[in-house]
Amino acid sequence: MTSPNILLAHGSGGAMMHELIESFFASYGSDELLRADDAAVLGLGATCASRIAFSTDTFVVTPHFFPGGDIGRLAVCGTVNDVATSGAEVRWLSVGLVLEEGFALEDLRRICVSIADAAKEANVKIVTGDTKVVNRGHGDGIYINTSGIGLLGHGAPVLGGAQCKPGDKVLLSGTIGDHGIAIVSTREGLRFSTTIQSDAAPLNHLVSAVLAAAPHTRCFRDPTRGGLSSTVNELSAQSGTVFEIEEASVPVADEVRGACDMLGYDVFQVANEGKMVAVVPPDETEAALAAMRGARYGEQAAVIGEVCAVSEGSRPAAFVRTAFGSRRVLDMLAGEQLPRIC
Amino acid sequence: MTSPNILLAHGSGGAMMHELIESFFASYGSDELLRADDAAVLGLGATCASRIAFSTDTFVVTPHFFPGGDIGRLAVCGTVNDVATSGAEVRWLSVGLVLEEGFALEDLRRICVSIADAAKEANVKIVTGDTKVVNRGHGDGIYINTSGIGLLGHGAPVLGGAQCKPGDKVLLSGTIGDHGIAIVSTREGLRFSTTIQSDAAPLNHLVSAVLAAAPHTRCFRDPTRGGLSSTVNELSAQSGTVFEIEEASVPVADEVRGACDMLGYDVFQVANEGKMVAVVPPDETEAALAAMRGARYGEQAAVIGEVCAVSEGSRPAAFVRTAFGSRRVLDMLAGEQLPRIC
Numbered sequence: 001m002t003s004p005n006i007l008l009a010h011g012s013g014g015a016m017m018h019e020l021i022e023s024f025f026a027s028y029g030s031d032e033l034l035r036a037d038d039a040a041v042l043g044l045g046a047t048c049a050s051r052i053a054f055s056t057d058t059f060v061v062t063p064h065f066f067p068g069g070d071i072g073r074l075a076v077c078g079t080v081n082d083v084a085t086s087g088a089e090v091r092w093l094s095v096g097l098v099l100e101e102g103f104a105l106e107d108l109r110r111i112c113v114s115i116a117d118a119a120k121e122a123n124v125k126i127v128t129g130d131t132k133v134v135n136r137g138h139g140d141g142i143y144i145n146t147s148g149i150g151l152l153g154h155g156a157p158v159l160g161g162a163q164c165k166p167g168d169k170v171l172l173s174g175t176i177g178d179h180g181i182a183i184v185s186t187r188e189g190l191r192f193s194t195t196i197q198s199d200a201a202p203l204n205h206l207v208s209a210v211l212a213a214a215p216h217t218r219c220f221r222d223p224t225r226g227g228l229s230s231t232v233n234e235l236s237a238q239s240g241t242v243f244e245i246e247e248a249s250v251p252v253a254d255e256v257r258g259a260c261d262m263l264g265y266d267v268f269q270v271a272n273e274g275k276m277v278a279v280v281p282p283d284e285t286e287a288a289l290a291a292m293r294g295a296r297y298g299e300q301a302a303v304i305g306e307v308c309a310v311s312e313g314s315r316p317a318a319f320v321r322t323a324f325g326s327r328r329v330l331d332m333l334a335g336e337q338l339p340r341i342c
Numbered sequence: 343m344t345s346p347n348i349l350l351a352h353g354s355g356g357a358m359m360h361e362l363i364e365s366f367f368a369s370y371g372s373d374e375l376l377r378a379d380d381a382a383v384l385g386l387g388a389t390c391a392s393r394i395a396f397s398t399d400t401f402v403v404t405p406h407f408f409p410g411g412d413i414g415r416l417a418v419c420g421t422v423n424d425v426a427t428s429g430a431e432v433r434w435l436s437v438g439l440v441l442e443e444g445f446a447l448e449d450l451r452r453i454c455v456s457i458a459d460a461a462k463e464a465n466v467k468i469v470t471g472d473t474k475v476v477n478r479g480h481g482d483g484i485y486i487n488t489s490g491i492g493l494l495g496h497g498a499p500v501l502g503g504a505q506c507k508p509g510d511k512v513l514l515s516g517t518i519g520d521h522g523i524a525i526v527s528t529r530e531g532l533r534f535s536t537t538i539q540s541d542a543a544p545l546n547h548l549v550s551a552v553l554a555a556a557p558h559t560r561c562f563r564d565p566t567r568g569g570l571s572s573t574v575n576e577l578s579a580q581s582g583t584v585f586e587i588e589e590a591s592v593p594v595a596d597e598v599r600g601a602c603d604m605l606g607y608d609v610f611q612v613a614n615e616g617k618m619v620a621v622v623p624p625d626e627t628e629a630a631l632a633a634m635r636g637a638r639y640g641e642q643a644a645v646i647g648e649v650c651a652v653s654e655g656s657r658p659a660a661f662v663r664t665a666f667g668s669r670r671v672l673d674m675l676a677g678e679q680l681p682r683i684c
Contacts, residue, residue: 030468
């Protein structure tokens, strides 16, 4: 690596984080860890037909409270959504808190209530927890780790980025960029901050609805850190395909588009916390789209592109077709666009 | 609560932390969370005879490297031991890192190798992970959350503090106080730091050996934060009994005893990271002790006391019988003795 020290970009969800994972965590010798899906799917042995899905995520967002949510809601929804991408029924969560000496108990109380409300909405149970306190001046008040477990019944399909095939359609559950722009605008005290809300939401019910309508769905992925751009790049690399996204088909709120123009952000690289990408076979696309639109948080779902074969002599990649008919490479976030968004 | 803000003592594993859990996390409405055993045991439904055990722990110890281990080994062993207390076969771990901008990649590499080595020794697999980076000046270089899952086969006994009964014997797998004293002596640069090593170790194999030899074992508990004192107080409260500990029977290394005298610590309240308490019925005590002594990390195991009925008009409590025949209450750590030890 270029620097001998950790940089903020190592946590961006982009290329540097992938480099860190490959060069450091490969030593764990775990296929599941390196498979690069959002949750590990684990068999329970001969006596049990079910499998479980397991995922973990730590939340360090600042500020702790923002339009549309807070770090507590984010911590529950983020892990619920990661487990849900496996197609599992999300059942149980752990909550590990790192609190800073001097953190206001009233803020902690608000965050705990928010955790309880989000868990109730997702219909998951918080079954184990841990609390550590670090010295004043460290830890930014509160960090929250959540780990989640879901159940996959006997015969549940194996979902994953590697399952994507040429001809598949790419669905997106709604507008992109809302969470990242809500955070930065709150942080910077920008004017439009009042109109843009984080989209943080539990999407496990939406995922179940899509799976019921489109049983051959290839994979789900929630485009959080690194945005939609990192997600489609990961999927193309996992499946050895080319992802073609139609820019005009991707829902973006006007305020978000305006904020991105003003701040110089590529909206495809801005984080989301309540959106889901689904890749489905062509003959199940309509059913999947209808199911998404019929589910809570999926009203603005759209088909945003398709999966293509890699052409002779080229490599897996992701592209965007602009409204003007031009075609540009959709790069994975290289450095750090906006730290501490989740 | 007395203070409107979080105090270091809220993370001590003692009375204030229990108060925090009861007053804040009760809102999650989860019996499992409040049962106060180290791992939640979860049924997988009608199609599966097995159950799983689930536990989480975050590690914020400073310094990151100390005699006998480092934060990586601690993070694996701590959660492996918590899951093992349920009697489950520990199988899978998640690793969530919070890295500080500027943290040395070389230190991260050493810690990752240590994580991999400890997981190999415990025979558990790291299957999912997450990495966040926080701004320079926050986070003390590295915090590590590990969550763990174990399997309980059909018919595996239900273990837990509530199972302890009058007449049961209390076993301890070895000397107490080593970890806490190793940390403080390294931190303060005390002379004896060279001779006292942390006991951080995975005890899942020891637990399995005891269970095989003493199938009616009531519970296991690893006396970490708050020390042996918090553990026996928790067990007496959970089971509505009185725990009587024989001071002379509790193994303590001379250097640790000396350090505690010098620093004014009660060795019963000093943290351990590689010790296990087991409560077993009288007729299985010998077999359990032999199994502990035959297992790695259990060579110095001893029977340290027994469980008694609460006498008329008194309440569940823990006592120590001193060598001089006197009897004193074994208090749960009230404030903060030594922060950031795990």
